[in-house]
Amino acid sequence: MNDPSRFYRWLLLVGSLVTIAYLAGAAVHENYLAQWKTVQREYRDILRQKTADDRGRELLSKFRIEMKQVSIPALGAVDRCVTCHNGIDDPRVTDAALPHRTHPGHLLDKHPVDRFGCTVCHHGQGAALTFQEAKAEDVYWDYPLLPPEMTEAACATCHDPEKLPSDQVPMLTLGLKLYKEKSCGSCHKLGGRGGTLGPALDNEGAKTRHQLIMTNVKPPYTTWNWQTAHFRDPGSIVRDSQMRNPTVTRGEALALTVLMLSEWRRDVPESYLAPDKIDQKHRDLHPIPLTGEQVYRQYCTACHGNGTYSRWDKKFGRFVPAVRGDSLVAGAPRDYLRTNIEQGRPGTQMPAWGPHAGGLHTEEITAVDEYLRAGARAAPPMPSLSLRGDSSRGLSLFLTNCAGCHGMHGRGGIAPEIGNPVFQQAATNEFIVRTIRNGRIRTAMPAFQRPEASALGDQDIADVLAYLRTLGENKNQSARTPGSTPPPPVGGKP
Numbered sequence: 001m002n003d004p005s006r007f008y009r010w011l012l013l014v015g016s017l018v019t020i021a022y023l024a025g026a027a028v029h030e031n032y033l034a035q036w037k038t039v040q041r042e043y044r045d046i047l048r049q050k051t052a053d054d055r056g057r058e059l060l061s062k063f064r065i066e067m068k069q070v071s072i073p074a075l076g077a078v079d080r081c082v083t084c085h086n087g088i089d090d091p092r093v094t095d096a097a098l099p100h101r102t103h104p105g106h107l108l109d110k111h112p113v114d115r116f117g118c119t120v121c122h123h124g125q126g127a128a129l130t131f132q133e134a135k136a137e138d139v140y141w142d143y144p145l146l147p148p149e150m151t152e153a154a155c156a157t158c159h160d161p162e163k164l165p166s167d168q169v170p171m172l173t174l175g176l177k178l179y180k181e182k183s184c185g186s187c188h189k190l191g192g193r194g195g196t197l198g199p200a201l202d203n204e205g206a207k208t209r210h211q212l213i214m215t216n217v218k219p220p221y222t223t224w225n226w227q228t229a230h231f232r233d234p235g236s237i238v239r240d241s242q243m244r245n246p247t248v249t250r251g252e253a254l255a256l257t258v259l260m261l262s263e264w265r266r267d268v269p270e271s272y273l274a275p276d277k278i279d280q281k282h283r284d285l286h287p288i289p290l291t292g293e294q295v296y297r298q299y300c301t302a303c304h305g306n307g308t309y310s311r312w313d314k315k316f317g318r319f320v321p322a323v324r325g326d327s328l329v330a331g332a333p334r335d336y337l338r339t340n341i342e343q344g345r346p347g348t349q350m351p352a353w354g355p356h357a358g359g360l361h362t363e364e365i366t367a368v369d370e371y372l373r374a375g376a377r378a379a380p381p382m383p384s385l386s387l388r389g390d391s392s393r394g395l396s397l398f399l400t401n402c403a404g405c406h407g408m409h410g411r412g413g414i415a416p417e418i419g420n421p422v423f424q425q426a427a428t429n430e431f432i433v434r435t436i437r438n439g440r441i442r443t444a445m446p447a448f449q450r451p452e453a454s455a456l457g458d459q460d461i462a463d464v465l466a467y468l469r470t471l472g473e474n475k476n477q478s479a480r481t482p483g484s485t486p487p488p489p490v491g492g493k494p
């Protein structure tokens, strides 16, 4: 008769054998075939070949196949990298293959292994015993092993990168140079200074891959791959990004990536900081003021270009005014530029640059104000306009002649916001009338009065002005009826 349990007894037997075989295999793998043991046996063979003198023989006899680690509580590190990188500070194996060979450069002379370990510079998972796990490019490890060419990002933790010899930190040096040249500070704050269109970058290097959206990045999904791809074309990584394409080569994108990875306010005990880092911290608190031209290049050019023509900005979908244009600076009242720079134009891309906003010092704002004016010719005298304007007639003239560019109520158009509270506060009537009459050369702003033909007569301009001045009175534009206030007298200062 067929025993009904027979099948199950067979199943149990086969199952047990498979389990035992698996455990035996795992034991062999763990104890004999483990990657690090293979590596150490290879290393012992290399040592045997190199051993020529008594000292060498003594070292060889001391070499044990065993797990090795450096424990540095001050850095929160337990690094077992030396389990495989056995020859890392042994000058006899400079010509061996990885992972046996000596560390490149003289870095470990200055940063001895027992005091610094490896992960403070390299990141990666210190306690791992396979290279795959040490690399830790999987989801669970926040800071995977940096590619060797990006490892210099970590130098900034303890050094002022500008004080290190540039041949030791070539990528960082190039990144710092590009950051200024490409005027990244126009849109990003770093150390409390810069624009606000993009996020502050002070702790960009602390970001983990989980904080960046990887949908449009090619694997492996590391922060450096995200950064490099984003620098090559921001819009392809972040949809509708307002960041301008910095137009960099691949090498330059890598350098900017290294710079971003280096921006990490990491907590390292004071005793691990090099003296130049401590100087840098002091200098950051009391920076040397920049010249007007330096301010303009680092913080304004990304939006205003060289400032002599009005730029059509594709990303913003609007004109950015020619802030060094002759017809603006020559006719602008004394404090006009300064007020606009200090307070910005709220609600537009133009950020405020005062000490409590963009972080420029008062003397730097004076310097950039002077830089914008440099070389401007004095404005020719203008016949004054002493007519009274009618703001409701002004409104209809505005809608026909101006709103297409300047937007309804003088806001949100493709040209400067002449309804913006900061414009309204800073601009005198004379300045507005002059702009409407003469337009602005090398910009889209037309002249509405020309010797040959005038689109608007003096009375029309007085009416438009009366309307424009109503825009400065009440922030809630949509709730008011234009033309309800008595028109202001024009000509001269208000």
Ligand code: HEC
Residues within 6 Å of the ligand: 035, 036, 039, 079, 080, 081, 082, 083, 084, 085, 098, 099, 118, 119, 122, 123, 124, 125, 126, 127, 128, 129, 130, 131, 134, 145, 147, 148
């Ligand atoms: C289990 C052995 C093992 C451990 C543990 C290990 N490595 Fe390695 N490492 C290797 C091997 C093998 C290579 C060569 C790999 C290759 O060329 O693919 C390597 C290569 C490297 C490289 C060069 C990578 C490259 O792309 O050129 C770096 C840097 C490195 N290891 C650093 C570390 C650090 C830091 C640690 C500790 C967090 C560590 N390793 C732990 C075995 C190990």
Ligand code: HEC
Residues within 6 Å of the ligand: 081, 082, 085, 088, 098, 099, 101, 102, 103, 104, 105, 107, 111, 113, 116, 117, 118, 119, 120, 121, 122, 148, 149, 151, 152
């Ligand atoms: C002070 C920072 C620092 C420390 C500490 C450090 N490294 Fe490096 N390491 C670097 C830099 C920077 C590079 C890239 C240098 C280069 O390519 O010239 C590098 C390169 C390497 C490489 C690739 C070398 C090659 O030959 O291609 C390996 C492997 C490596 N380090 C392993 C280690 C191990 C293991 C430790 C710990 C015992 C360690 N490093 C400690 C900064 C450091």
Ligand code: HEC
Residues within 6 Å of the ligand: 107, 110, 111, 116, 120, 121, 151, 152, 154, 155, 156, 157, 158, 159, 164, 168, 169, 268, 271, 272, 273, 274, 275
């Ligand atoms: C964890 C902190 C730390 C990191 C990370 C670090 N260093 Fe250092 N470094 C130091 C300290 C501390 C000294 C010793 C300063 C002293 O005693 O004069 C030093 C010394 C040096 C020196 C010798 C300076 C001198 O005046 O003698 C050089 C060069 C150097 N580091 C380069 C680098 C480079 C390049 C990197 C990145 C690959 C790096 N360091 C990463 C802390 C660090």
Ligand code: HEC
Residues within 6 Å of the ligand: 178, 179, 182, 183, 184, 185, 186, 187, 188, 197, 198, 199, 201, 204, 207, 227, 234, 235, 238, 241, 242, 243, 244, 246, 256, 260, 302, 303
């Ligand atoms: C015209 C303004 C503008 C300029 C100039 C600009 N950026 Fe950006 N940047 C942005 C905006 C807006 C974002 C947010 C949207 C995005 O991620 O693309 C951003 C995002 C970033 C991010 C990603 C931040 C994060 O973690 O999400 C980095 C890094 C960055 N910029 C660095 C730079 C660097 C370096 C430069 C100079 C080469 C630069 N930016 C120039 C506007 C700008």
Ligand code: HEC
Residues within 6 Å of the ligand: 309, 310, 319, 320, 321, 322, 323, 325, 328, 398, 401, 402, 403, 404, 405, 406, 414, 415, 416, 417, 418, 423, 432, 435, 436, 440, 443, 444, 445, 446, 448, 464
């Ligand atoms: C074709 C588009 C266009 C039209 C139409 C236009 N403007 Fe302008 N306007 C501009 C641009 C562009 C600027 C910025 C010029 C620059 O770069 O300095 C400007 C500047 C101004 C300014 C100075 C604003 C500032 O922030 O400096 C005033 C005032 C002004 N326009 C008033 C008017 C009035 C009033 C009308 C209608 C009678 C008008 N504009 C019609 C494009 C236009």
Ligand code: HEC
Residues within 6 Å of the ligand: 186, 187, 195, 197, 295, 296, 299, 300, 301, 302, 303, 304, 319, 320, 321, 322, 323, 328, 336, 337, 340, 341, 345, 348, 349, 350, 351, 353, 368, 415, 416, 417, 418, 420, 423
């Ligand atoms: C992120 C882009 C951006 C940056 C950076 C920027 N601006 Fe502007 N700026 C603008 C825009 C856009 C306007 C027009 C605002 C409006 O619509 O009213 C403007 C307006 C101005 C005006 C008023 C011009 C006029 O015609 O009335 C001045 C002056 C000015 N910017 C100076 C500066 C200076 C100086 C810097 C650097 C410290 C700077 N801007 C940085 C975008 C920018």
